[in-house]
Amino acid sequence: MVNTENGQKKPRVRFQIFHYYLIPLVALVVWFGLLISLLICWGIQGRPIYSFMTTKQNPVYLSDLGATNLQPLFISCSGFQAIFFVGTLVVGYYLRKKHKIQPYISHHQPRLAIASIICAIIGQLGILFVSIFNTKNFHSVHLSMVGIFIAFVFLACCCDFGVSYIFGSRGAKLDPIHNGTIFGKSRFANLYFVSFVAKIIWLIVAIVLAACFGYYMKHGNDSLSARFEWSICFWYGFLLILWSMDLFPSAVRKYRSKHPHLYETNQYDYENQNGGNSQWEKDINNKGRSSSELGDQYTYVNSPMMQNQKLANQQFANEENQTNPNEQMMQEDPALQNQALANQQFTEEPALQNQKLANQHLSVADQQVPPQQQQYEVNYQQQIPPSSQPQYYEPIASTNQNPSLPQQSHVMPDSQPVTYNQDPRVPY
Incomplete structure (x- = not known):
């Protein structure tokens, strides 16, 4: 007892x-x-x-x-x-x-x-x-x-x-x-x-x-x-x-x-008894059936819930066994593995993250420059010193000239007139 x-x-x-x-x-x-x-x-x-x-x-x-x-x-x-x-x-x-x-x-x-x-x-x-x-x-x-x-x-x-x-x-x-x-x-x-x-x-x-x-x-x-x-x-x-x-x-x-209300059951829908939708609670309410019509329930391991769980587990196992084509290619190619490691390291280091942000900002600035100002490029032999007034050294003129654009001419001692286009990325 x-x-x-x-x-x-x-x-x-x-x-x-x-x-x-x-x-x-x-x-x-x-x-x-x-x-x-x-x-x-x-x-x-x-x-x-x-x-x-x-x-x-x-x-x-x-x-x-x-x-x-x-x-x-x-x-x-x-x-x-x-x-x-x-x-x-x-x-x-x-x-x-x-x-x-x-x-x-x-x-x-x-x-x-x-x-x-x-x-x-x-x-x-x-x-x-x-x-x-x-x-x-x-x-x-x-x-x-x-x-x-x-x-x-x-x-x-x-x-x-x-x-x-x-x-x-x-x-x-x-x-x-x-x-x-x-x-x-x-x-x-x-x-x-x-x-x-x-x-x-x-x-x-x-x-x-x-x-x-x-x-x-x-x-x-x-x-x-x-x-x-x-x-x-x-x-x-x-x-x-x-x-x-x-x-x-x-x-x-x-x-x-x-009699689920008298004796705690250990069958498959025991966890759902408090939800009100379990078969056991339907038996309590009787739903218009006589006691002789209340048959035995399935055992836990063969219940519909467990059958669905088995199918879900099987599908999950199949998905784990199926390798992504990109992952499979990466596993076979060492170069791709190194690239993946480099990308991962890039995302983890703060200095590289700042560099990435700077490059993104620079690319946005390039997109905002008018196209007519990007026709000519000047390669300077020496770095421009930080000064409030521009100091010019003799540049190497670009061969790709466009006569339709306005030109600027500077005559320097002992030199031929040269034309160049101002580079917006160079601070003056």
């Missing part, structure tokens, strides 16, 4: 009472009911030794009780539990394919699940034929069907346990909402691997019990052999409990989808 803010107590785990996890439990109740009923009836009858039995023993074999007037009970209960046994595996496959519980994380898992279903069907047909062909009238057929039942149920368990092992050994690929199942840093430190270990323990115990049953039967100790047979029958029911635990998360999520 957990204390709420109001001091009230509520359970740690809330779940939908009538849900898929009940399917193997129904098979369990029917199977245990069959076994207990047969033992009670045999005890009420005074623990008789039937005429077709060769030796006295205590207790008798299950097959011996099924060959008496209790055979209709044996047939009906065996067939009923067989339906729910196979239905458990089918429902588990359906829920994982529809992403209502932890979906498959390997392409081998669906194949193992289908193989498990096929083997389970054959094995459960075997137990049905065991009840139909009784040991009294069809002894050899009866023993053959027992062998088929044990062999194919064993194969079905191995395939299903393989699915659990893949979940438990690859915890990094699990749905993010299953982070609560991880309790350590090791990749095997998760509840799925614990479930796998529990199933392996069940399988090992079942093999040991079956081996003891066959050993004592072969050596003529029927009483001890019968005890191991009944132990195997009851132990078989615990497998159904393990499978019920595999389907239980679906019942938890069903309850959360119908």
Whole structure:
């Protein structure tokens, strides 16, 4: 129990009472009911030794009780539990394919699940034929069907346990909402691997019990052999409990989808609950739907939001992988790389920035000068001294003269008249 803010107590785990996890439990109740009923009836009858039995023993074999007037009970209960046994595996496959519980994380898992279903069907047909062909009238057929039942149920368990092992050994690929199942840093430190270990323990115990049953039967100790047979029958029911635990998360999520205001959800739109547009708040308001129409939500990793996020991440990765042609050319040409470094250095040094501004100002001044004043250029041999009155040295006249423009003439001693145009950039 957990204390709420109001001091009230509520359970740690809330779940939908009538849900898929009940399917193997129904098979369990029917199977245990069959076994207990047969033992009670045999005890009420005074623990008789039937005429077709060769030796006295205590207790008798299950097959011996099924060959008496209790055979209709044996047939009906065996067939009923067989339906729910196979239905458990089918429902588990359906829920994982529809992403209502932890979906498959390997392409081998669906194949193992289908193989498990096929083997389970054959094995459960075997137990049905065991009840139909009784040991009294069809002894050899009866023993053959027992062998088929044990062999194919064993194969079905191995395939299903393989699915659990893949979940438990690859915890990094699990749905993010299953982070609560991880309790350590090791990749095997998760509840799925614990479930796998529990199933392996069940399988090992079942093999040991079956081996003891066959050993004592072969050596003529029927009483001890019968005890191991009944132990195997009851132990078989615990497998159904393990499978019920595999389907239980679906019942938890069903309850959360119908009562998000009572239990904090960890599904994909939990972050949007305060926005008022989430599916969970629509379920609270019910929107005219009955409670039976409120189905399970997608798991977080397979939600539309996460699918869009995956597409966005993929597109972003593709854009990063695509190199700009200019950048690619620059990477291939060292000269362009040096030029890029020079440009970067130019933009970073203050002195170069001032020079750049000065050049821009000078280019603007050049554009403002009338075109007729730029026809002639004079190259002076010496720099003009800073003086308020211009001092002229003999210039080298430009050969590109335009007679249509006004000319200025200066006669200097021992020299020929020269003409020049005043350079506006030279301070006088």
